[in-house]
Amino acid sequence: MAEKKKAVVLLSGGLDSATVLGIVRAGGYEAYALSFKYGQRHRIELESACKVAKALGASKHLIMQIDLGAIGGSALTDNIAVPKNRDERTMGSEIPVTYVPARNTIFLSFALAWAEVLGAEDIFIGVNALDYSGYPDCRPEYIEAFERMANLATRAAVEGRSGIRIHTPLIKLTKSEIIRTGLKLGVDYSVTHSCYDPTAEGLACGACDSCLIRLRGFAGAGAPDPLKYQRA
Amino acid sequence: MAEKKKAVVLLSGGLDSATVLGIVRAGGYEAYALSFKYGQRHRIELESACKVAKALGASKHLIMQIDLGAIGGSALTDNIAVPKNRDERTMGSEIPVTYVPARNTIFLSFALAWAEVLGAEDIFIGVNALDYSGYPDCRPEYIEAFERMANLATRAAVEGRSGIRIHTPLIKLTKSEIIRTGLKLGVDYSVTHSCYDPTAEGLACGACDSCLIRLRGFAGAGAPDPLKYQRA
Numbered sequence: 001m002a003e004k005k006k007a008v009v010l011l012s013g014g015l016d017s018a019t020v021l022g023i024v025r026a027g028g029y030e031a032y033a034l035s036f037k038y039g040q041r042h043r044i045e046l047e048s049a050c051k052v053a054k055a056l057g058a059s060k061h062l063i064m065q066i067d068l069g070a071i072g073g074s075a076l077t078d079n080i081a082v083p084k085n086r087d088e089r090t091m092g093s094e095i096p097v098t099y100v101p102a103r104n105t106i107f108l109s110f111a112l113a114w115a116e117v118l119g120a121e122d123i124f125i126g127v128n129a130l131d132y133s134g135y136p137d138c139r140p141e142y143i144e145a146f147e148r149m150a151n152l153a154t155r156a157a158v159e160g161r162s163g164i165r166i167h168t169p170l171i172k173l174t175k176s177e178i179i180r181t182g183l184k185l186g187v188d189y190s191v192t193h194s195c196y197d198p199t200a201e202g203l204a205c206g207a208c209d210s211c212l213i214r215l216r217g218f219a220g221a222g223a224p225d226p227l228k229y230q231r232a
Numbered sequence: 233m234a235e236k237k238k239a240v241v242l243l244s245g246g247l248d249s250a251t252v253l254g255i256v257r258a259g260g261y262e263a264y265a266l267s268f269k270y271g272q273r274h275r276i277e278l279e280s281a282c283k284v285a286k287a288l289g290a291s292k293h294l295i296m297q298i299d300l301g302a303i304g305g306s307a308l309t310d311n312i313a314v315p316k317n318r319d320e321r322t323m324g325s326e327i328p329v330t331y332v333p334a335r336n337t338i339f340l341s342f343a344l345a346w347a348e349v350l351g352a353e354d355i356f357i358g359v360n361a362l363d364y365s366g367y368p369d370c371r372p373e374y375i376e377a378f379e380r381m382a383n384l385a386t387r388a389a390v391e392g393r394s395g396i397r398i399h400t401p402l403i404k405l406t407k408s409e410i411i412r413t414g415l416k417l418g419v420d421y422s423v424t425h426s427c428y429d430p431t432a433e434g435l436a437c438g439a440c441d442s443c444l445i446r447l448r449g450f451a452g453a454g455a456p457d458p459l460k461y462q463r464a
Contacts, residue, residue, distance in 0.1 A: 062302060062303075064298070064299060064302060064303075065297075065298075065299060066296070066297075066298050067296060067297060068345070070294060070296060071294075071296075071342070071345050071346050071349055072349050100345075101344075101345040101346075101348035101349055101386070101387075102341055102342075102344045102345035102348060102385055102386065103345070104385070105341040105344060105345075105381070105382070105385050106338070106341040106342060106345060109334055109337040109338040109341040110303070110334075110338060112333075112334045112337060113300070113303050113332075113333040113334035113335070113337075113338060114303050114333075116333035116334060117303055117304050117333055136384065136385055136386060136387060137384075137385045139384065141384055142381070142384040142385055145377070145380050145381035145384050145385075146381050146385075148377050148380075148381070149337070149374070149377035149378050149380070149381045150337070152368065152369075152371070152373055152374040152377050153334055153336070153337050153368055153369045153374055153377075153378075154333070154334065154368060155333075155368060
């Protein structure tokens, strides 16, 4: 029997990366899920990633610890206030304070290293160019440039073997389309987590950009959000 | 008085990156030195980096801890034997077991994040295409691809401000030329460290690829190597 193809999947615990893991598993890959403990303010994010990896049958789940807080510069690692109840038109027009400098570049670099060690050629990341509040490292031209660089960085490239592909199956989907895709594949969104500013008990705030986008997505998909919110 | 330009400099504790830091300081930059504790087998590497940063007047020296050992795949982090007394012609013809998968990609990604937070546009790395034993991520085409990707990854790129430059001042120099450059700038090579397999007391082995290349470099530069070796 032929060995299954291996894929490295970046997994945050949010609904986007959970959907990606669902897509990867439905595609017949052995999934190697990679998460990061990077000085996030909220432990619940990684707890969700562990639940998602288990629920969707990842072959391995590796959590890399990196101290992005030492570098600073983001509301997700520093003590900068997370904006609440912003108008949707404001969200996409500027880079938000929740942007973590070069985060996807760092995450994809570790994914590249792991792929090389595993002999995997496929890396999956749940970036989204429509709903993602204007982060520069979620755009297609950025992903293409990373893939090009990756194919000059590895043994495979030097030795003429086939190269690395960075897959972004969600990049052109709306949040509602992402949710509909995941629901068809049986992704259990009750174990995912999206909030930038949860309560001490782990309830989502319902008011940060990420909660607002998620709630709008479920409304558009015509499905109930199984998550508990602070304000119903 | 105008503020000095800031530069992020990758600093390993070896002679190449020490020379780069000397070049950066001579160029009038404020230097922000970045080192990594990445599961190296040898503590002496980081001790050397600290001494070099201090000796050459870095404004700040940040040591990021990352667990590359969890990913595996290299003699520098795993228990794979370091080759000794290899013929020089063998060194360049294959990728050595001391190659760490995607290491420079990971290191440059953190440098990019720090540069973005500092408002620095210049990143320096001491890669070398001639003497570096055929690592794929030391080649000029790789560095160019990283720079291109970096300029799509950052706030500056999105907001139309000027971009990131990856400087590789050593890329076309022989080891002897690197050493001559550093000596002219007053770099103290006695605090640097190059050996892949030092003794428990921190003495260089004199037989691994890195020691052989270093010793040949000093011989070619007509200068004595101030380092202590296990075998003289």
